[in-house]
Amino acid sequence: MKSSLSRFFPIVVAFGLMVACQASPTPTLLAPTLTTLHISATPTSTVSIAQRVDDLLARMTLEEKIGQMTQVENGSIKPSDVTAKFIGSVLSGGDGAPQPNNQAAWTKMINDYQAAAVKTRLGIPLIYGVDAVHGFGGLNGATIFPHNIGLGATRDADLVRRIGRATAEEMTAVGIYWNFAPVVAVPQDVRWGRTYEAFSENTGLVAQLGAAYVHGLQDGSPKVAATPKHFIGDGGTTWGTSRTENYQLDQGDMQVDESVLRQLYLPPYKAAIDAGAKSVMVSFSSWNGVKMHAQKKLIAELLKGELGFNGFVVSDWAGINQITNNYDDAIVTSINAGLDMIMVPDKYGVFIDGLTRAVNTGRVPMSRIDDAVRRILTVKFELGLFDHPFAYSEMASTVGSDAHRQLAREAVRKSLVLLKNENNTLPLAKDSPLIYIAGQGADDLGMQSGGWTLAWQGTVGNRQPGTTILGGIQQVAPKAKISYNANGKFDEKIIADVGIVVVGEQPYAEGRGDSADLSLSKPDLALIDTMKARSKNLVVILLSGRPLTITDALPKADAFVAAWLPGTEGAGIADVLFGDYDFTGKLPYMWQRFNTQLPAHALSSRGCGPLFPFGFGLSTRDIAPPIPTCPSQP
Ligand code: GLC
Numbered sequence: 302m303k304s305s306l307s308r309f310f311p312i313v314v315a316f317g318l319m320v321a322c323q324a325s326p327t328p329t330l331l332a333p334t335l336t337t338l339h340i341s342a343t344p345t346s347t348v349s350i351a352q353r354v355d356d357l358l359a360r361m362t363l364e365e366k367i368g369q370m371t372q373v374e375n376g377s378i379k380p381s382d383v384t385a386k387f388i389g390s391v392l393s394g395g396d397g398a399p400q401p402n403n404q405a406a407w408t409k410m411i412n413d414y415q416a417a418a419v420k421t422r423l424g425i426p427l428i429y430g431v432d433a434v435h436g437f438g439g440l441n442g443a444t445i446f447p448h449n450i451g452l453g454a455t456r457d458a459d460l461v462r463r464i465g466r467a468t469a470e471e472m473t474a475v476g477i478y479w480n481f482a483p484v485v486a487v488p489q490d491v492r493w494g495r496t497y498e499a500f501s502e503n504t505g506l507v508a509q510l511g512a513a514y515v516h517g518l519q520d521g522s523p524k525v526a527a528t529p530k531h532f533i534g535d536g537g538t539t540w541g542t543s544r545t546e547n548y549q550l551d552q553g554d555m556q557v558d559e560s561v562l563r564q565l566y567l568p569p570y571k572a573a574i575d576a577g578a579k580s581v582m583v584s585f586s587s588w589n590g591v592k593m594h595a596q597k598k599l600i601a602e603l604l605k606g607e608l609g610f611n612g613f614v615v616s617d618w619a620g621i622n623q624i625t626n627n628y629d630d631a632i633v634t635s636i637n638a639g640l641d642m643i644m645v646p647d648k649y650g651v652f653i654d655g656l657t658r659a660v661n662t663g664r665v666p667m668s669r670i671d672d673a674v675r676r677i678l679t680v681k682f683e684l685g686l687f688d689h690p691f692a693y694s695e696m697a698s699t700v701g702s703d704a705h706r707q708l709a710r711e712a713v714r715k716s717l718v719l720l721k722n723e724n725n726t727l728p729l730a731k732d733s734p735l736i737y738i739a740g741q742g743a744d745d746l747g748m749q750s751g752g753w754t755l756a757w758q759g760t761v762g763n764r765q766p767g768t769t770i771l772g773g774i775q776q777v778a779p780k781a782k783i784s785y786n787a788n789g790k791f792d793e794k795i796i797a798d799v800g801i802v803v804v805g806e807q808p809y810a811e812g813r814g815d816s817a818d819l820s821l822s823k824p825d826l827a828l829i830d831t832m833k834a835r836s837k838n839l840v841v842i843l844l845s846g847r848p849l850t851i852t853d854a855l856p857k858a859d860a861f862v863a864a865w866l867p868g869t870e871g872a873g874i875a876d877v878l879f880g881d882y883d884f885t886g887k888l889p890y891m892w893q894r895f896n897t898q899l900p901a902h903a904l905s906s907r908g909c910g911p912l913f914p915f916g917f918g919l920s921t922r923d924i925a926p927p928i929p930t931c932p933s934q935p
Pocket residue numbers: 393394395432481530617618
């Protein structure tokens with residue numbers, strides 16, 4: 302719904318006289334002869350954003366200011382309270398989709414919140430945020446792109462930028478102008494459940510692709526604010542240091558000195574800021590025992606001071622609660638550390654009262670509040686929210702569009718890494734007399750999409766539009782005789798020319814994916830054995846959010862493909878399997894030989910290098926080098 306009138310914002314201009322607007326609910330105008338100049342907030346106006354922000358700020362009450370700093374999840378607030386409390390932001394977390402989960406329901410939900418915001422006294426629009434970390438994963442029907450680990454394997458910054466732009470189009474179609482993405486972590490231990498959300502273990506590659514994604518979201522029209530996250534060092538924690546129940550690495554402690562922090566983890570933030578990132582999200586993790594949400598030295602001094610970040614800093618989901626059990630103290634510490642908006646996300650009344658108390662008792666200076674609100678309002682103006690606060694109905698047709706799915710299919714092709722190809726197995730013949738296909742993952746969009754898809758932890762099964770690996774093979778090689786059985790139950794008397802078995806991980810997200818045992822599951826290993834006996838040449842396709850320990854399975858495969866978490870366009874895999882395109886993907890992480898070699902940097906220190914080094918990847922024309930053997934598991 303386009304707003305019928307562009308958002309007008311009364312700026313009172315006194316000819317030849319200063320107009321002193323008190324910070325009171327109604328401006329006190331001194332000059333009798335005033336011309337009220339209504340200006341649209343559109344970029345064509347002659348008044349700068351800074352002037353409009355100053356004008357607004359000067360007229361806001363403390364309640365209105367604190368409302369702007371408050372972010373609430375959609376399940377915890379009604380539109381009426383958005384108005385009453387001047388709430389500046391609402392989000393849908395990973396499980397925050399409306400029901401039914403469709404474009405119309407998302408659009409109505411968000412437009413209702415926005416209508417409530419713009420009818421406040423000063424008409425300040427809210428900004429709605431989601432984790433569209435691999436396309437708008439929360440919306441059923443959206444295009445789901447490969448998770449970042451697969452994009453890291455592409456090494457293609459322009460592709461990543463185009464994906465950012467396509468994602469922005471699908472988000473603004475329902476009225477969302479803030480993406481809690483990209484993750485710019487530099488994971489040093491693939492046992493981390495968020496490895497797949499990051500591009501790579503390599504700082505330079507993360508910086509390059511993260512900046513490209515920021516450009517994709519923000520440089521086109523309509524704009525979506527990017528959020529490089531999670532500041533800082535979320536991927537550098539030590540195993541077993543997490544204080545979150547059942548987590549080991551996620552939200553743990555990063556135990557490095559400042560030089561390592563600056564060398565390994567800071568460059569992606571500098572690159573994202575140079576690309577114009579409008580927000581940064583703080584990490585749940587700690588640095589040498591101090592929670593990141595309390596780190597004034599890193600947020601206020603390093604991020605905002607030294608790097609000059611002029612957007613706004615948002616907490617993670619109830620992230621400030623982990624600082625201390627005393628919530629008032631947590632509010633004071635985090636806001637004074639430089640956080641500008643708090644993802645509360647539920648008990649917003651308690652937060653608002655706590656921050657109001659902190660200001661009224663002088664624990665948080667008004668200057669800090671004004672700085673935070675100035676940052677938030679500036680971003681809202683820069684995004685054009687005052688001019689166009691509601692959903693872009695003209696973007697509706699981009700959701701799950703053919704063009705976006707073709708883009709996703711291109712990304713899938715470029716993300717695949719060929720680890721092994723012997724006996725002239727790949728590329729496959731499109732008229733192959735008999736291909737057996739097995740594995741749940743061959744026909745499961747949920748498994749091929751992973752976490753942050755329809756639900757926080759992802760789903761299994763085929764609940765959304767898309768093309769499975771099996772569907773893609775049937776599309777690309779219609780002349781081949783294809784037989785599919787998830788459990789590999791085929792006629793034992795008939796040996797197939799080619800067997801394809803899809804194995805890998807069930808979906809997970811965040812610390813629920815932390816695991817010290819990255820071996821293939823026993824059922825997967827058994828299925829590989831079964832398929833080996835049923836086919837002349839065996840192709841193994843791995844769906845995973847990180848390198849899994851495949852040392853035992855590799856010798857049984859004639860060809861082995863790392864497919865990561867490709868998203869809804871599984872036909873991209875068939876495009877390469879059957880030779881329409883060659884493999885070009887390169888490993889974004891070292892590939893461990895044994896679980897006990899992890900974390901990765903320990904690999905070479907055990908006298909037995911990785912199974913495959915960072916950057917490894919074959920084409921079907923390559924003569925594969927012999928895979929180095931190694932003494933038994935250290
Ligand atoms: C989560 C994640 C963060 C996400 C936020 C909102 O806990 O840590 O990446 O943006 O909550 O869903």
